[in-house]
Amino acid sequence: MSKPVFTIPCPVCQMTNINHDLLLSYQGVERYFCSSQCLERFRSYPHLYVGDPQHGLSPKQKNQVELKQRRIRFNEVIGDDVKKVLEESLLALMGIRVLTFDQQDLFVTYDLLEVSLESIEKAIEDSATRLRGTVLENIKRGLIHYSEECELENLAHLTKDGGYRL
Numbered sequence: 001m002s003k004p005v006f007t008i009p010c011p012v013c014q015m016t017n018i019n020h021d022l023l024l025s026y027q028g029v030e031r032y033f034c035s036s037q038c039l040e041r042f043r044s045y046p047h048l049y050v051g052d053p054q055h056g057l058s059p060k061q062k063n064q065v066e067l068k069q070r071r072i073r074f075n076e077v078i079g080d081d082v083k084k085v086l087e088e089s090l091l092a093l094m095g096i097r098v099l100t101f102d103q104q105d106l107f108v109t110y111d112l113l114e115v116s117l118e119s120i121e122k123a124i125e126d127s128a129t130r131l132r133g134t135v136l137e138n139i140k141r142g143l144i145h146y147s148e149e150c151e152l153e154n155l156a157h158l159t160k161d162g163g164y165r166l
């Protein structure tokens with residue numbers, strides 16, 4: 001007997017190469033994810049990805065994309081070595097659409113439905129640790145967590161008829 005082939009994509013990023021070790025049961029339905037990033041995203045905001053009879057389709061099911069761009073400013077011009085490591089770790093995340101480097105600035109364009117600023121910052125911090133300790137201290141982040149979280153709450157709870165909260 002061959003193993004069953006799962007063709008249901010990751011509910012968060014829609015990638016089809018899911019990881020069979022990453023299983024989450026939600027509302028009696030078991031779902032597999034491509035990465036722990038996507039699993040945690042789903043666990044935090046299931047209503048972004050799964051609709052219900054009362055509220056209709058979720059934003060993700062409606063193919064909604066919430067593109068955001070943030071600037072992350074470093075204290076010094078980003079060198080090629082740093083750039084390479086940053087690209088490597090950020091592009092490993094789901095939902096990163098564009099990375100642009102300009103002198104001291106890194107501009108990240110991402111889909112809020114697939115990745116949080118928190119994950120992006122964590123990836124940057126991880127790569128900074130891989131490079132050298134001082135880089136981490138030099139990163140200046142004018143980034144606001146709570147506004148993103150509020151936005152997600154709204155996306156998760158508001159429906160097309162507006163205003164309804166779970």
Ligand SMILES: [Zn+2]
Pocket residue numbers: 010011012013014015033034035038094
């Ligand atoms: Zn995924």
